[in-house]
Amino acid sequence: xxxxxxxxxxxxxxxxxxxxxxxxxxxxxxxxxxxxxxxxxxxxxxxxxxxxxxxxxxxxxxxxxxxxxxxxxxxxxxxxxxxxxxxxxxxxxxxxxxxxxxxxxxxxxxxxxxxxxxxxxxxxxxxxxxxxxxxxxxxxxxxxxxxxxxxxxxxxxxxxxxxxxxxxxxxxxxxxxxxxxxxxxxxxxxxxxxxxxxxxxxxxxxxxxxxxxxxxxxxxxxxxxxxxxxxx
Amino acid sequence: xxxxxxxxxxxxxxxxxxxxxxxxxxxxxxxxxxxxxxxxxxxxxxxxxxxxxxxxxxxxxxxxxxxxxxxxxxxxxxxxxxxxxxxxxxxxxxxxxxxxxxxxxxxxxxxxxxxxxxxxxxxxxxxxxxxxxxxxxxxxxxxxxxxxxxxxxxxxxxxxxxxxxxxxxxxxxxxxxxxxxxxxxxxxxxxxxxxxxxxxxxxxxxxxxxxxxxxxxxxxxxxxxxxxxxxxxxxxxxxxxxxxxxxxxxxxxxxxxxxxxxxxxxxxxxxxxxxxxxxxxxxxxxxxxxxxxxxxxxxxxxxxxxxxxxxxxxxxxx
Numbered sequence: 001x002x003x004x005x006x007x008x009x010x011x012x013x014x015x016x017x018x019x020x021x022x023x024x025x026x027x028x029x030x031x032x033x034x035x036x037x038x039x040x041x042x043x044x045x046x047x048x049x050x051x052x053x054x055x056x057x058x059x060x061x062x063x064x065x066x067x068x069x070x071x072x073x074x075x076x077x078x079x080x081x082x083x084x085x086x087x088x089x090x091x092x093x094x095x096x097x098x099x100x101x102x103x104x105x106x107x108x109x110x111x112x113x114x115x116x117x118x119x120x121x122x123x124x125x126x127x128x129x130x131x132x133x134x135x136x137x138x139x140x141x142x143x144x145x146x147x148x149x150x151x152x153x154x155x156x157x158x159x160x161x162x163x164x165x166x167x168x169x170x171x172x173x174x175x176x177x178x179x180x181x182x183x184x185x186x187x188x189x190x191x192x193x194x195x196x197x198x199x200x201x202x203x204x205x206x207x208x209x210x211x212x213x214x215x216x217x218x219x220x221x222x223x224x225x226x227x228x229x230x231x232x
Numbered sequence: 233x234x235x236x237x238x239x240x241x242x243x244x245x246x247x248x249x250x251x252x253x254x255x256x257x258x259x260x261x262x263x264x265x266x267x268x269x270x271x272x273x274x275x276x277x278x279x280x281x282x283x284x285x286x287x288x289x290x291x292x293x294x295x296x297x298x299x300x301x302x303x304x305x306x307x308x309x310x311x312x313x314x315x316x317x318x319x320x321x322x323x324x325x326x327x328x329x330x331x332x333x334x335x336x337x338x339x340x341x342x343x344x345x346x347x348x349x350x351x352x353x354x355x356x357x358x359x360x361x362x363x364x365x366x367x368x369x370x371x372x373x374x375x376x377x378x379x380x381x382x383x384x385x386x387x388x389x390x391x392x393x394x395x396x397x398x399x400x401x402x403x404x405x406x407x408x409x410x411x412x413x414x415x416x417x418x419x420x421x422x423x424x425x426x427x428x429x430x431x432x433x434x435x436x437x438x439x440x441x442x443x444x445x446x447x448x449x450x451x452x453x454x455x456x457x458x459x460x461x462x463x464x465x466x467x468x469x470x471x472x473x474x475x476x477x478x479x480x481x482x483x484x485x486x487x488x489x490x491x492x493x494x495x496x497x498x499x500x501x502x503x504x505x506x507x508x509x510x511x512x513x514x515x516x517x518x519x520x521x522x523x524x525x526x527x528x529x530x531x532x533x534x535x536x537x538x539x540x541x542x543x544x545x546x547x548x549x550x
Contacts, residue, residue, distance in 0.1 A: 049458065076462075079459075091455060102464055106456065106465055107460065109251075
């Protein structure tokens with residue numbers, strides 16, 4: 001699913017966020033990216049989400065080289081990814097239903113199909129009864145669950161989450177992480193950046209630890225490839 | 233092995249064309265909803281557009297009226313021949329027949345000295361003083377109407393008529409008309425310049441409004457980009473926003489001009505009465521209305537297109 005070959009990212013300011021990072025995340029695998037803030041967790045996710053491009057090295061998503069994508073192709077490739085943000089990034093001018101339905105509208109689904117899938121996604125995160133509410137009226141945990149529903153509504157192959165539990169209390173954080181584990185169990189590849197080490201310890205998943213842009217721990221290989229259908 | 237293929241996976245969408253049309257409809261309604269949600273901003277923008285467009289619209293209508301009036305003058309170009317006082321009525325009538333046979337002459341009309349006096353007595357209001365005259369001071373008159381209004385033809389006809397011995401004066405009242413036409417031509421060009429300038433102003437107003445709109449929805453644009461929206465998808469609601477501004481502005485400008493027209497028509501009717509003329513004010517025809525609305529709508533689309541092209545591409549998630 002994701003392959004990094006000696007990826008280096010240096011920003012225009014001169015700051016080197018990633019140095020020679022190589023990794024390989026197989027289809028259906030779930031992993032955590034950990035490290036202090038500024039260690040390069042977000043940059044790694046941004047390269048996969050096609051927000052940033054590597055300065056050197058190669059980043060591949062499903063064998064597609066992300067280094068030299070044309071502007072026109074990016075939207076279509078992003079439709080295979082669900083992104084979850086720490087600050088939810090919900091649109092506050094429209095109800096929960098409309099927020100979750102947005103990826104389907106963008107992809108031109110039929111209205112009946114949109115309604116069906118949106119409700120299914122909201123049901124999955126336990127917020128079906130809030131579909132008509134405005135996001136502002138929801139609690140932080142509920143908002144984050146709406147963000148997750150939006151990220152999974154179009155059944156992406158890959159889920160990326162940047163500090164999804166950053167602002168939540170331990171119990172809510174555990175609930176959110178469990179949702180990711182559930183998605184992973186039905187075959188979705190999941191990559192979560194988090195510094196919530198205690199929570200990560202509880203979940204027996206491979207870890208990628210970054211320190212000052214360098215990958216200092218990578219136990220992806222010690223775990224099962226994650227691909228239930230066989231190795232790729 | 234069930235490898236997902238990024239390129240081949242297709243969502244169960246409606247066919248591409250109806251999905252496209254669906255989103256156009258959604259954008260149309262969505263942008264209308266945005267306008268409805270922010271009535272103050274919308275009313276102000278639309279009013280500015282309306283007032284701006286009402287100026288060239290009003291000038292256009294003014295010129296259209298002047299044109300209609302002066303058109304009447306043009307069709308009534310005629311040469312009046314005042315004959316020598318010594319010419320007898322018999323001679324004069326024979327002369328009229330000769331002139332009627334000349335080139336470039338459409339019609340002729342003979343007015344005898346007695347008729348002229350009678351008309352003058354009736355219309356001038358000097359009846360009493362005329363009665364005190366011992367003899368009729370007015371000559372026989374032949375009114376010649378040229379078969380075309382073209383200046384050169386009319387002038388050469390005038391010269392030929394002036395050359396006839398019995399004709400004392402061949403009078404052509406077109407010089408002031410020529411001046412009027414020149415003034416109208418200057419006014420027309422001025423209106424063209426004003427129209428271009430004001431259209432440009434509308435373009436800027438709408439462009440700026442859409443630019444602010446883009447800034448206000450910065451976050452939304454970033455989010456939709458991150459979940460796979462194409463540039464065209466993001467652009468569409470803004471373009472429709474511009475279309476709505478243009479359309480509503482056009483309607484406002486039409487209303488302003490119509491109200492202006494109504495407020496003038498009262499005094500004008502009184503003026504008509506005073507001058508015994510039957511000048512009628514012309515308002516926008518249906519065609520004018522369509523052109524006004526269509527061009528303001530197009531200006532709206534163009535203005536928002538410029539803003540979108542300039543600002544939307546600069547917004548990228550970071």
